[in-house]
Amino acid sequence: MPTEHHHVAAHATGIDGLMAMSLVSGRAFPRHTHDQYGLGLITAGGQRSWSGVGRVDAVAGDIITVNPGEVHDGAPLAGTRRAWHMFYFDPDLVQQSIGDHHASTELTRPALHDPLLHGLMRQLFQRLAGAPGDTLDLEERYCQLLGTAFSRHGSRRLDTAEDSMGNIAKVRQRLDDAPQLAITLRELADMAGLSRYQLLRSFTRALGITPHAYLLQRRVLLARRLIASGQPLSQTALDAGFSDQSHMSRAFSRQFGLSPGRYRRAFYPC
Structure with a gap:
């Protein structure tokens, strides 16, 4: 059985509508929803979750996504803890950042392997964990992340x-x-x-x-x-x-x- 060890660390972003967390957990989460878009990066172990497309597995290096109001759950794979970083974006911030009228309102895959998106997520977490910098730099990084995610994995490509x-x-x-x-x-x-x-x-x-x-x-x-x-x-x-x-x-x-x-x-x- 997976250990129940559970640790969550919140990271200050200074951006309204953007939350960032790092988690290490052996806990299984029941089915639930968020009112935000979620983009997560599995850094260790793996996770199995239920989504609108059925059961999906994600392992270290993979990216997990969730849309506002989308029902999902999550449990560790193979009885081990998994670790992941998670970004949550308010829908208004997504609209302001990439122009929602030009983009899909949904990310279509709950688990995916995308080295480009992986790199952008790592860079953004490293930016948040490092010394304070210009707000412009942080805005560029999360807008690049959102634009890449929606253009490559949204149900319609960005204009x-x-x-x-x-x-x-x-x-x-x-x-x-x-x-x-x-x-x-x-x-x-x-x-x-x-x-x-x-x-x-x-x-x-x-x-x-x-x-x-x-x-x-x-x-x-x-x-x-x-x-x-x-x-x-x-x-x-x-x-x-x-x-x-x-x-x-x-x-x-x-x-x-x-x-x-x-x-x-x-x-x-x-």
Whole structure:
């Protein structure tokens, strides 16, 4: 018989409508429903569950899904504990993120094997478990996850029509003009007249990088100008929009291959 060991850890997301949990459990859950979309990643062991398509099994590396109001249960496979990460998305957040009128309202498979989706889920959990970062970065990650899930496993593919380059140019201009100011993916999407996922795809297709990556590059360039003006590094980090000097140093080093301090000593020794 499976052990009844049961542990649940909640992870703060800072995003309304997004919950994240990690679970290790030998418990069997009775049939129940959620009022959210669920995306889970099995990391150890396996689970057998009942769903609208019958019994399904999921093992380590597989992804489990559930739609709002969908009846399901869950029990460990082979009498062992299973471990999994779980995201729950409010339907409103899904609609705001990918444009529900362009997407299926349901994920069609309760258990699936998808290496791309697997990687996106792991990256998002690692992002939540790591040091705090920009809200824009977190928005990009969960929108990419949702868009990928619905486009690959929804009952209808997302409308992938791209917006005009003019609207993407507006977004780029906003990031160029004020990189030090915080902005959300929602604000950028509204500016372009797109869903968040559509903006993310369109911007990345046009420029080769995400809005968050582009914003970081613009902040680094602003920091370089401020360093050249003789401004202290701690103040430079704040004025360039970084959360702290350490955050600036990591981004600066990735872009230029040396830290802000070394850059100053090499090019502006006085």
